[in-house]
Amino acid sequence: MNDTLAGWLQILLLVLALALTFRPLGDHIARVLTGTRHTKTERLVYRAAGVHGDIDQTWPVYLRGVLAFSLVSTLFLYGFLRVQNLLPLSLGRGAVTPDLSFNTAASFVTNTNWQSYAGESTMGHLVQMAGLAVQNFVSAAVGISVLAALLRGFTRQSTGRVGNFWVDLTRIVVRLLLPLSFVFAIVLVASGVIQNFHGFHDVTTLAGGHQSIPGGPVASQEAIKELGTNGGGFYNANSAHPFENPTALTNLIEIYLLLVIAVCLPRTFGVLVGDRRQGYAVIAVMALLWAASVALVTANELHSVSSTAGHAAGGMAEGKEQRFGIWSSALFAVSTTLTSCGAVNSAHDSYTPGGGGMTIFNMMLGEIAPGGTGSGLYGILILAVVAVFVAGLMVGRTPEYLGKKLRGREMKFASLYLLTTPLTVLVGAGLTMAFPGPRAAMLNTGPHGFSEVLYAFASAANNNGSAFAGLSADTVWYNTALGLVMLIGRFLPMVFVLALAGSLAGQQPVPVTAGTLPTHRPQFVGLLTGVILIVVGLTYFPALALGPLAEGLH
């Protein structure tokens, strides 16, 4: 079988698997978010935590829950990393430095999983599984919780209540993330991903040299790393490492896992708002952007477009594993940058200017196609609100979306949401380039060096976490700046989403009339796609022109 046919079949299998999951998982999540009964386990959790499961919260109370939980998580993880040397299973690793601990804590709590460290030489097993991996679960659950509140904003009327954060968080962990992770962790071990508590194991190699082979509870962490769109690798090489991703099958499973929740949430959305077609319209936009991106990155890599090193080598294999090749690497790269996952199975830094530039552009879209767990859907719904508003301006009537009026108050929250991330990306990257010290951290020179910095800030602000890894980011400047950018890029938008949720929940629904813009037709799919591309394109074009575009045209 030739490469092209095999590549297409791989994409087809992935799409088929996602399509088959779409209804059952989307419906399951809808039940999790609306069910009125608490399971026995959940009641035990509520009692141990001392929270009441039956109180419906207003949006400020819900928000305070989100922020309190995230603050406590950040401090707890920071402390955990600082005292690692005193803990069991630390493999002799020292305490993590203050700036790196702050960066890592901010990174894992915000679902970013940017890593300024190399796992195999910095983190012991206990910190990995009971510190970092726990945040893989709960940060993903926080994202879905905030989405749940927004969806209730659309479905409820004349109430200030948007749900109970503690219940949402607990249920998503217990009924969704934990069971799925468990099943797929076992599948991954069966395919060769390691799962043990050994340290390094010394062997005398075939040629008579020495090699230290690492151990670790990798599979359990790998499953939730992808499922929760976290992306923080157990090892430095992330999903390029043979112990994290040993075969082309585990590779496809990992791509499936990092997409599956975000892809199924539009179904949940359709079910909850009582019109499944609304969900189909949203997933159509996501699928369009994803498919276009897969095509562009794969084509650039296959033809070594604008790459002298690629032409000298006879192909874009630098930074890619032999068992994956271009098709499986490009598919992973696109999926991981369009979700907020950020796991990588190849070195994005060594991609063609077009392919690597596309991964940056993917993140700049705001992680919406399909985006992170929860955050992807609330991100695209904000853009849908803007699209409806733009259409309303064209015909001169008060815009409505899903029976709710979009007035000045709603549009202010939506606009603030959309401004936050670009502002942090561009100010962060701009400041960094202004100082000689941070500039020196670039491995590559010229436009490609700037792309490394732009990638870092786009990745942090959009809570992606992947990198053009040539950048030496373990410095006080980058650890602090990127840590702050991740926190702002995660929590400020959440404030606006919850405020919008409260505002929508308080409204009476408006009846649908002949003048209402239908938001489930291909026409709206086109409008929303256009709004997304124009908003992002205009915002980031100057920065992209200095980086990947300049390099590609050179």
Added chain:
Amino acid sequence: MRTIHSPLLRQHLAALRLLLVLTVLTGIAYPLAVTGIAETVFPHRANGSPLPAHGTPVASRLIGQSFNLPKQHPADPHEALRPDPRWFQPRPSAADAGKGAGPYDPTASHASNLGPNDAGLTRTVRARRLAVAAFDHVPPASVPVDAVTASGSGLDPDISPAYAYEQAGRVAGARGLAPAAVRGLVAGHVQGRFLGFLGQERVNVVELNHALARRP
């Protein structure tokens, strides 16, 4: 118990307690349960697919190794490593901690991260092509792409079948074996795409060299 009146403090205490409960559940119970099942049902794979499966392991099937000649001055970290013609050679690797242990160091998984138009990378690729061509006695144009590029992990155990066949003649000559026998050994180690269409064809260098070493 004394009642806490500040709602803000109460909320943070609830958050802390919930975090601790969820840590026990997802950070302790979950990985232990997965490990328990993994060690019972798939002990070989859970422990890194050691080679050979029984006895003293010399490798993991999944982690590539270097196959170089012994260094002339073992203490000198700057001595250039020379490939051993008796072994099939893996891809170039950037997993080098710089401590003299050489590449394919699993304590330092790494890609080169050099850009697509990096002048140094382009020069390195050209130099590798000439070096491999001279080493394997083939024309430079026929050296396959995986022979001149470093992988994403620096621990890639695989090479393309083309690169393996290219090396067969040189390995046979260095070991005094019949070239046809070595090519036959390579043919037996070519792994097709998974399910016929996932990933790429490959030859696992560690397994191939292990089989080579066990030949009488």
